[in-house]
Amino acid sequence: MNIILFGPPGAGKGTQAKKMVDYYRIPQISTGDILRANVREGTELGLAAKKYMDKGELVPDEVLIGIIKNRLKEQDCEKGFILDGYPRTIPQADALAVILDEINKPIDAVLNLEVPDEELVERISGRLMCNCGASYHRTFNPPKKDEICDICGGKVFQRADDKEEAVKTRLSVYKKQTEPLIDYYAKQGVLITLDGTKDIDEVFEEIKAVLAKFA
Ligand code: ADP
Ligand code: ADP
Ligand code: ZN
Secondary structure (H helix, E strand, O other): OEEEEEOOOOOOHHHHHHHHHHHHOOOEEEHHHHHHHHHHHOOHHHHHHHHHHHHOOOOOHHHHHHHHHHHHOOHHHOOOEEEEOOOOOHHHHHHHHHHHHHOOOOOOEEEEEEOOHHHHHHHHHOEEEOOOOOEEEOOOEOOOEOOEOOOOOOEOEOOHHHOHHHHHHHHHHHHHHHOHHHHHHHHOOOEEEEEOOOOHHHHHHHHHHHHOOOO
């Protein structure tokens, strides 16, 4: 099953992706997580990406296209994949189409999680995350043990780009550069829009229901 999880920052892509990984046994490919790992490790890629990420701007398309191309060719994508945070621009989507055509893995569905702006701001400002990629919320989804990740036992923290200024930029970048992809995938007949304001478990139930025919 080849899936794109789509939606604005804070819509719940990472949260749902983690549940899908457990349930469907296919990998999550989060470009945000890959970039943050590079920043942490101080790679050349990480150094180049950090200045965009801190401001809430998109990292240039060539960088992301290179990352995705390599990642999709890895063995664990054989049975399928969940793209989380990619594509975010039309050129990224066009490049993805070429890559997937080469490896003969068409997209089955683009799940578009819809959440209004006010709620996105509330979610992002309360988000706590772990280096393993797990995402929590101070009030909506706190870790079971205070400040400790349920999955890996690491310490959770607030992302530098989840502070107010960068959040505003990210929402406007989403509207300008990423939202046009909704039409792009609707035209291809693969777009499935879901109400992302429901509880985490309810959203996951809907995802399982709409993906039943692909599993
Ligand atoms: P969120 O989950 O809040 O949407 P991500 O973790 O997906 O945020 O991304 C964090 C940052 O990493 C983005 O603001 C951007 O700078 C960079 N990034 C991640 N994915 C992409 C992408 N596909 N294209 C360009 N930049 C990206
Ligand atoms: P994205 O990857 O789309 O940026 P996340 O999965 O990181 O979004 O979720 C953003 C924030 O909202 C996190 O703090 C997360 O715990 C919280 N969250 C995710 N889904 C829901 C939901 N359905 N209801 C309430 N809060 C949610
Ligand atoms: Zn963790």
